[in-house]
Amino acid sequence: GENVEQHPSTLSVQEGDSAVIKCTYSDSASNYFPWYKQELGKRPQLIIDIRSNVGEKKDQRIAVTLNKTAKHFSLHITETQPEDSAVYFCAASISGGYQKVTFGTGTKLQVIP
Amino acid sequence: KAGVTQTPRYLIKTRGQQVTLSCSPISGHRSVSWYQQTPGQGLQFLFEYFSETQRNKGNFPGRFSGRQFSNSRSEMNVSTLELGDSALYLCASSSTGTGPREQFFGPGTRLTVL
Numbered sequence: 553g554e555n556v557e558q559h560p561s562t563l564s565v566q567e568g569d570s571a572v573i574k575c576t577y578s579d580s581a582s583n584y585f586p587w588y589k590q591e592l593g594k595r596p597q598l599i600i601d602i603r604s605n606v607g608e609k610k611d612q613r614i615a616v617t618l619n620k621t622a623k624h625f626s627l628h629i630t631e632t633q634p635e636d637s638a639v640y641f642c643a644a645s646i647s648g649g650y651q652k653v654t655f656g657t658g659t660k661l662q663v664i665p
Numbered sequence: 666k667a668g669v670t671q672t673p674r675y676l677i678k679t680r681g682q683q684v685t686l687s688c689s690p691i692s693g694h695r696s697v698s699w700y701q702q703t704p705g706q707g708l709q710f711l712f713e714y715f716s717e718t719q720r721n722k723g724n725f726p727g728r729f730s731g732r733q734f735s736n737s738r739s740e741m742n743v744s745t746l747e748l749g750d751s752a753l754y755l756c757a758s759s760s761t762g763t764g765p766r767e768q769f770f771g772p773g774t775r776l777t778v779l
Contacts, residue, residue, distance in 0.1 A: 584765035647765035
């Protein structure tokens with residue numbers, strides 16, 4: 553089955569700096585890659601996603617890049633703010649008639665004011 | 666629309682007991698997935714239900730089972746509880762159609778096994 557590895561497990565950055573989280577996946581059939589943010593004590597929420605026919609997607613300060621050949625994708629957060637502090641999860645899935653989403657183990661991001 | 670709801674929010678059980686967790690999806694969503702979240706392990710997929718049928722299953726022992734009702738509400742059951750079953754159990758619902766769909770998570774049920 554699919555295996556998703558995520559690095560780093562913890563990340564501390566100064567407010568205003570950029571943060572990068574990297575993930576690799578194993579199943580070349582995976583074609584949908586969402587990123588979720590989970591604040592302390594809250595439920596995960598989708599922040600951005602990318603499909604395999606797109607190499608990059610941006611939404612304000614957040615961007616995701618995908619390299620299908622190398623089977624890795626990354627989350628980039630620019631101009632970080634304290635409210636970006638949370639655990640971020642990458643995931644990979646195969647779109648189709650069912651949902652089976654494989655998550656990475658998460659990155660705890662701390663933005664230091 | 667109301668979000669995904671889960672009951673109960675907290676549970677304390679002892680080893681050997683069984684437990685049933687409930688999940689009500691967003692109105693109109695027919696797909697419900699269940700995940701186990703533990704520190705360091707992220708979210709691990711348990712199973713997914715659609716139209717009362719289990720479509721997919723993760724690598725969990727048979728003690729973990731589920732079902733879905735005609736109104737798309739879903740329940741998850743864990744029998745013969747073990748200490749290692751202590752976790753946050755999250756359900757997520759999504760709409761259906763061609764292509765991938767965003768999953769909307771519930772607040773989770775925190776299960777503690779003593």
